Amino acid sequence: MSKKVAVLNGDGVGPELMAAAMKVMKATGANVEFIECPGGAEWWQANGGNTLIPEQSWKSMDEADAIFKGPTTTPGGIGSPKSVAVSIRQRYDLYANVRPIKSYKGTPSPLGEVDFVCVREGTEGLYVGEEIQITDDVVIAIRKITRPACMRIAKYAFEEAQRRGWKAVVAIHKSNILKKTDGTFLQECEKVKHDFPGIELEEYHIDNVAQQLIKNPLIFNQKVLLSTNLFMDVLSEECSALVGSIGLIYSANIGDKKAMFEPAHGSAPKYRGMDKTNPVATILAGAWMLDYLGEKQAAQKIFKATEKVIAEGKTITYDLGGSAKTSEMADEIIKNL
Numbered sequence: 001m002s003k004k005v006a007v008l009n010g011d012g013v014g015p016e017l018m019a020a021a022m023k024v025m026k027a028t029g030a031n032v033e034f035i036e037c038p039g040g041a042e043w044w045q046a047n048g049g050n051t052l053i054p055e056q057s058w059k060s061m062d063e064a065d066a067i068f069k070g071p072t073t074t075p076g077g078i079g080s081p082k083s084v085a086v087s088i089r090q091r092y093d094l095y096a097n098v099r100p101i102k103s104y105k106g107t108p109s110p111l112g113e114v115d116f117v118c119v120r121e122g123t124e125g126l127y128v129g130e131e132i133q134i135t136d137d138v139v140i141a142i143r144k145i146t147r148p149a150c151m152r153i154a155k156y157a158f159e160e161a162q163r164r165g166w167k168a169v170v171a172i173h174k175s176n177i178l179k180k181t182d183g184t185f186l187q188e189c190e191k192v193k194h195d196f197p198g199i200e201l202e203e204y205h206i207d208n209v210a211q212q213l214i215k216n217p218l219i220f221n222q223k224v225l226l227s228t229n230l231f232m233d234v235l236s237e238e239c240s241a242l243v244g245s246i247g248l249i250y251s252a253n254i255g256d257k258k259a260m261f262e263p264a265h266g267s268a269p270k271y272r273g274m275d276k277t278n279p280v281a282t283i284l285a286g287a288w289m290l291d292y293l294g295e296k297q298a299a300q301k302i303f304k305a306t307e308k309v310i311a312e313g314k315t316i317t318y319d320l321g322g323s324a325k326t327s328e329m330a331d332e333i334i335k336n337l
Contacts, residue, residue, distance in 0.1 A: 003065040010070030012267030017282040018070040020330035028298035041073035067260040071267040094253035097122040106311040108244040118236040121153040125229030145181040150188035157226040158196040168200040172227035245319040247278025250285035261289040275325040278317040305336035
């Protein structure tokens, strides 16, 4: 019986990147049924309302085994709807946002070859979106941190290190200033560490990590970097520069019963329809999703073919130093499956 995937094509360059990724996945012969779902800022601009995701799309996602999401635009300003990604994470309790950061052969490694994983708590922190107007001049945002959420994301990070045979988890915080919220996060990390005697827990302040990632990122190799929602959102974006292009960074949002896979980058509306942007992050997010659904052979074919095309450097997009179109790079990956 085939697994069902709800597909949100997204905004800007999203539809063309998703078309490329779907073409690659289908070429593997994986036993997966794809169900397209409308949603995103462009859908909202055309249809209005207080959400970026229509009810029918929620129904399809409820019934799906996994969700595959292209890059989406989140409207800004007072009264605009919550982002697509945050809405999905919160509805399905997708608490672990995971981004592998790994250098590829054939691409620039500006500060040396890196290999680590960023794990971000995905359901709370400042992303609960609770803001309160105290007076005309004072607005407060609530940073919600709970022990159960800290405990389970710490457990996920240690399990990820264990799966990879790595020896350290790096807890990133600012507990010298945020004594209660980050203090709670650290306490739960320390409790979880006791269940993983072979794995070290390292602690860094976020400002120090931001500096070390530029000064000496190799100290984090073969470690899992762990933090709360906003801190790791910012840091994982910084980390993407270490591999030469955010167009190479794929990500997963994983819960106990469902998962969503997506590229880490935004919707780049200025490149829409130009068949120009790097499809690798979207293609590899799709490959990771196939692995999650049990189609492990198909997933490995895509990873190996993509790495080969990047290393050869002949059919690569502009951000990697080439001149290939999105569709041409995807076709080259298919040739190498």
